[in-house]
Amino acid sequence: MGAIIKGIEYVYPERKITNQDLTNDYPDYDFSKFEDKVGIKNRYWVRDNETALDLAKKACDMLFEKHSKQKIDYILYCTQSPEYFLPTTACILQDYLKINKNTGALDFNLGCSGFVYGLSLAKGLINSGQAKNILLVTAETYSKYIHPKDRSNRAIFGDAAAATLITYDSKEYIGEFLFGTDGSGYDKLIVKNGCSNPLELVPNEITYGTNNMYTDNHLYMNGPEVFNFTNEVIPNFTKEVIAKNEIEFENVNQFVFHQANAFMLNFMRKKLKIELDKFFIDLEDGGNTVSCTIPIALKKYSLNIEEDKLETIALIGFGVGLSWSGGIISIKHKL
Amino acid sequence: MKKTEFLTRLKEELEFESNLEINTNIKELDDWDSMAAMVLIGFVSDEFGITLNADDIAAITTIESLIQKIGQDKFN
Numbered sequence: 262m263g264a265i266i267k268g269i270e271y272v273y274p275e276r277k278i279t280n281q282d283l284t285n286d287y288p289d290y291d292f293s294k295f296e297d298k299v300g301i302k303n304r305y306w307v308r309d310n311e312t313a314l315d316l317a318k319k320a321c322d323m324l325f326e327k328h329s330k331q332k333i334d335y336i337l338y339c340t341q342s343p344e345y346f347l348p349t350t351a352c353i354l355q356d357y358l359k360i361n362k363n364t365g366a367l368d369f370n371l372g373c374s375g376f377v378y379g380l381s382l383a384k385g386l387i388n389s390g391q392a393k394n395i396l397l398v399t400a401e402t403y404s405k406y407i408h409p410k411d412r413s414n415r416a417i418f419g420d421a422a423a424a425t426l427i428t429y430d431s432k433e434y435i436g437e438f439l440f441g442t443d444g445s446g447y448d449k450l451i452v453k454n455g456c457s458n459p460l461e462l463v464p465n466e467i468t469y470g471t472n473n474m475y476t477d478n479h480l481y482m483n484g485p486e487v488f489n490f491t492n493e494v495i496p497n498f499t500k501e502v503i504a505k506n507e508i509e510f511e512n513v514n515q516f517v518f519h520q521a522n523a524f525m526l527n528f529m530r531k532k533l534k535i536e537l538d539k540f541f542i543d544l545e546d547g548g549n550t551v552s553c554t555i556p557i558a559l560k561k562y563s564l565n566i567e568e569d570k571l572e573t574i575a576l577i578g579f580g581v582g583l584s585w586s587g588g589i590i591s592i593k594h595k596l
Numbered sequence: 597m598k599k600t601e602f603l604t605r606l607k608e609e610l611e612f613e614s615n616l617e618i619n620t621n622i623k624e625l626d627d628w629d630s631m632a633a634m635v636l637i638g639f640v641s642d643e644f645g646i647t648l649n650a651d652d653i654a655a656i657t658t659i660e661s662l663i664q665k666i667g668q669d670k671f672n
Contacts, residue, residue, distance in 0.1 A: 290629070294611060298631055413630045470630040484630050485637055485650040492641065524631075528638050 263433025264387040266380075269560040269596040270323035271423040272316055273305035273547055280416075287412045295416055300523025304419030304548035306404035313342035313400035314350055316422035318357055321398065324424040330358060332428075335392035336366040337382055339375035339552050341581070342402040343368060346456075354398065365392060372450070373519040373580030374440075375399055375552035376423075377588055380576070381438040383427040397425040399552035403480060406452050408466075410474035414482055417522060419548035423556035436506045436589035441498060446583035449486045453477040487580070488525060495579050496532045502575060502587035513589070514572040515562055517541045519579055520554035551580070563596040597643070599671050603659065609639045619658050636662075644670050 464476035
């Protein structure tokens with residue numbers, strides 16, 4: 262008995278923000294270098310009345326145009342943009358999709374490591390006989406958290422949702438996983454207020470980095486520290502994931518890392534001595550969509566593979582938490 | 597590394613428009629931004645095996661101060 266990824270669909274919001282749009286908002290900043298180094302041309306942001314759940318619904322509708330939802334018996338919903346404090350967003354999604362009531366449904370709060378976590382949970386549910394057909398959704402709208410004058414984060418982050426179908430199979434297509442956590446870095450990427458700390462009515466505006474602004478009601482990212490954490494931890498972690506799966510580095514057909522930013526990805530790629538064509542980098546359209554980057558990348562990559570030729574893919578997620586996760590999967594069809 | 601070479605390499609890596617002098621305050625350059633900070637951290641890590649953290653980045657002013665942070669012994 263094993264588990265297999267059957268399909269992935271993703272959506273961006275309709276509102277497309279180009280680098281030219283950002284130049285209009287921040288006329289003193291030259292985005293051409295940003296485009297070149299960070300690799301992002303557009304990102305998509307939801308409108309005020311649109312939520313991550315709205316995006317998730319669309320992605321799921323697309324998925325179920327191609328696959329049956331009759332046998333879904335578990336919904337895993339990864340988000341840091343839940344619809345409400347309570348109830349669980351996955352429950353609302355069950356009702357919207359009219360999925361059987363004898364289904365499990367839960368939300369889990371993770372960012373860039375979330376998709377790989379979701380896969381490992383799905384595999385665990387399937388291989389322990391608790392579920393057979395799992396809907397894994399990642400949905401994120403960081404744009405709602407970013408201060409209007411936080412140019413750097415507005416340029417990097419985009420909104421998206423991805424829906425992935427994982428089912429049982431007679432063979433195993435999902436390999437071994439490893440995880441990492443360092444909560445001492447919890448405040449390196451954080452939205453402080455809005456949960457147990459109420460939003461402040463007149464929050465203090467703080468300037469940071471190079472003329473970026475945030476308040477404790479908004480998203481804050483300590484760029485240098487997140488960059489250093491990633492470069493110090495992730496290359497070795499990647500090697501450990503490969504070793505755990507008892508495969509050789511050169512037998513991995515593609516490395517799909519969380520698409521954080523192109524410069525950082527290339528920095529790690531060089532450290533790991535991975536050839537360009539084996540290392541997925543594509544943030545041009547969409548930017549950093551947090552837990553959605555890996556399923557989006559996986560979908561895009563799969564569209565170019567040969568049918569029925571087994572591909573071994575390493576998935577590595579890392580970021581807010583600090584949290585990281587990695588695993589190996591095999592695919593042999595377009596997702 | 598020679599300090600003159602460091603100045604040239606730094607200008608190349610960070611794609612700064614203007615030439616750098618030892619007492620140039622990089623924070624005052626138009627080209628300085630959080631992306632330049634990221635590229636700088638990567639360059640220093642690659643070349644010198646030294647990790648500049650957020651406090652280091654905040655504290656740096658002139659190239660000389662950056663050299664001191666990296667360590668004078670790394671330069672000849």
